[in-house]
Amino acid sequence: HCDKAPFIKASWNQVKHNEVDILYTVFKAYPEIQDRFPKFAGKDLEAIKETAEFAVHSTRIVSFMSEIVSLVGNPAVQSSIDLLLVKMANDHKARGVTKELFEKFNIAFMGYLKSHTTWDEKTENAWKVVGDEHHAIVYSILE
Numbered sequence: 321h322c323d324k325a326p327f328i329k330a331s332w333n334q335v336k337h338n339e340v341d342i343l344y345t346v347f348k349a350y351p352e353i354q355d356r357f358p359k360f361a362g363k364d365l366e367a368i369k370e371t372a373e374f375a376v377h378s379t380r381i382v383s384f385m386s387e388i389v390s391l392v393g394n395p396a397v398q399s400s401i402d403l404l405l406v407k408m409a410n411d412h413k414a415r416g417v418t419k420e421l422f423e424k425f426n427i428a429f430m431g432y433l434k435s436h437t438t439w440d441e442k443t444e445n446a447w448k449v450v451g452d453e454h455h456a457i458v459y460s461i462l463e
């Protein structure tokens with residue numbers, strides 16, 4: 321995916337430090353995702369958004385994505401992308417997180433990306449092709 325990587329990296333660079341804003345957008349769109357976090361379940365999103373715990377967890381998720389994006393486009397490290405995704409999926413499966421929840425997460429996430437970056441057809445295609453490949457790995461593990 322050497323040809324797709326520059327488009328992914330260029331758009332990711334525009335939002336990679338919006339950690340809190342990204343997780344807030346996901347929880348706002350899908351409260352059922354928020355409810356799967358013991359720390360956040362049933363709490364007022366507007367209030368938890370301002371907490372250190374929320375910043376810490378947002379940064380864990382977004383840093384994971386940054387790690388993947390930094391590896392994309394380098395064939396020599398494809399197996400490490402696969403390894404990271406398999407580990408992440410297994411960790412979430414163990415917590416009872418489903419494929420359906422991940423699909424919802426992705427819908428909200430892609431909406432955020434489109435509305436906060438300079439978006440065009442090549443960028444959209446790059447995220448679709450590389451995203452589909454990564455989701456196939458994650459979805460083969462989740463139920």
Ligand code: HEM
Nearest residue numbers: 353356357358359380381384385411412415417421422425
């Ligand atoms: C789809 C809905 C999701 C749910 C319900 C979910 C749930 C959780 C929970 C309950 C934790 C443990 C939090 C804690 O330490 O108290 C966690 C950790 C984590 N999640 Fe998620 N997660 C979701 C999606 C994602 C996605 C899409 C990513 C990244 C692409 C991600 C990356 C992480 C990372 C990196 C951690 C910290 C490491 C770990 O403990 O596994 N999560 N997640």
